Amino acid sequence: MAPSGEWADVTRAVHFSAGHRLSSPHLSEAENQRVYGQCYRWHGHNYLVEVTVSGLIDPETGMATDLEALGETLQAGLLDLVDHQDLDEVLPKTITTGEGLALVFWRLLSTRLPPGSLRRVAVEETPKNRFEYAGEMAP
């Protein structure tokens, strides 16, 4: 049994499929076309999301987080909103780049998780592109 007072980071990965296009309200149609190229057209991805939370390892259960509760949070707080949806419609104020999704998923989940426990949100659009936010701000 682990001694009390030890922390661990626990990661849960989920998949969802959704449609989107990259377009910015700050840019003209021609600029959107130029900046985002083929991503300006409607398309979709099988997204992978990894959510990492940190917690004290409970000496009785050996768990740093309630995995079932985390799964329910991901379902209600994220998947119910985005799976098989048009991301630009369900996240109206977001430019749905990988960066934008990592930030908005962080905000959606952090309010539902124990304060301060969210460590990292990673989003993969394809196995070649990964985006991570760990709560850091530029100095």
Next chain:
Amino acid sequence: MAELVYVTKRFTFSAAHRYWRRAWGVEENRRRFGPLAEVHGHTYALEVTVRGPVDEATGMVIDLVEMKTLVETEVLARLDHRYLNEDPAFSTELPTTENVARLIWRLLSPKLGEDRLWRVRLAEEPTFWVDYHGPIR
């Protein structure tokens, strides 16, 4: 509101190498490096990670197409389907995973910027990889 986001792109390239110090001679190289002293090859898996604030107008840290083109021209054109021991960077240094990662960092950091390039992760095979964060960190 300038959140720092990490953006990673993954690539693969295939290259041959051997661990062989000319000064050491055959016996010594074979003794020190064993099977690694023979010419062999890998399908390397490369991850390049950039860290930066998200541009408010575009929602991006970096243009992924630009990043892809840069890695293709600076790194893959030089290392893919090559014998690494023949690269000028390895005239004295051994083409270990560590040193290849350092070379990739040196090729990319002037283009991406020292403050933006965060990590080069290079895997020789799925069970072994090296992370390099630059000479300062």
